[in-house]
Amino acid sequence: MSEQQDKLSSLMDEFSGDEQSRRMLDELEGDVNLQYRLRRYQIIGQAMRHELPRQIDTDFSTNVMAKIDAIGSCPGNAAAARPEANTRPSIWTWSVMKPVAGLAVAVSVAVVSVTLWQSVNVGVDTGQGSEQLVSADQKKIELLARQQVQTNAVPVTSSLSGGMRWKINDSAPALQQKLNAYLVNHTEYSNSIQGLIPQARVAGYDAQQ
């Protein structure tokens, strides 16, 4: 036992060979009494140099090791010691992700720019086109107006009595037939809910004809 304590004293004073130190460490780890002795030897030196803290927690190392056991820490888990490291991507990831992210942003900006440019240009073009269309429509209206003026207008009235049908004077039965056919064919475009089911809709039905 005395030889062991002598070796412990030497170990503390850096006066052991590598192999002897390793053997001593092995013994130290398995012997609590030897650990306590080492701690007392260290306290002796610190007391002589006045290096001891004002108060000494005799259970300090026991508490530290108990806490380490309790939280299940494993050595090498540096990320746990530096929480910010968990959220920071690795150098490799960042070196790859940086150009990809940059490219993605550039492509997005380009797409938005082209889309906006096109819509602006289309707006300008449609302005011109609409002018052309308006002028074309205007010509058509003027032409129709002129035709209306030239032809004798036929008085037309609509009536919902006895079904939806057009009432035109008897002098133009062909026109009446044509208008009623138009009504039947286009009834699905009416605002009524029935317009949604044209196949179930019977419009312009006239029981007399």
Next chain:
Amino acid sequence: MGTNLLDAELVKRVQAGDKAAFDILVQKYQHKVVNLINRYVSDQTECYDIAQDAFIKAYRAIGNFRGDSQFYTWLYRIAANTAKNHLASRARKSPLYSVDIDDAEHYEGESRLKEYTTPENLLLTDEIERTVYRAIEELPDDLKSAIMLREIEGLSYEEIAEVMDCPIGTVRSRIFRARDAIDRELRPLLE
């Protein structure tokens, strides 16, 4: 194997999963770490709390310790940063520390302080120092000189042998016997 090599060997063992080796490092450096933290925080209870956190952080991070610096400088850096973070955190939480005078007796910090200051856990340094120096005074002169040259002057065994004009083996034996004699006086205080 010098202190640095001894630390390196202990660190290597901890990195291999040997917790007992870390326990030895804690025992070796606990008072130095507490003294360092004491420069930032005067309250002893807080000092020990911070020191505990610092050792736990060191244990978690020791896998990344590559030995580019000495273990104790690395450990001291962790301890200093932990103390600074604690101070910053305390500054942020300072409004919580204000306790109404009527609630003072129920203040949580007070119970925590009491828990740490139980006489079973804490010993006054003065008492330890008195015991150690009393034991040294009772030592024979050759043992007293050997232990003083080693612990206070920090001389190596070779240097002590030269100063005392004796073989290194004798120095080693004298230092051990001096420690053993002081330890017999100190043990009742620490056990």
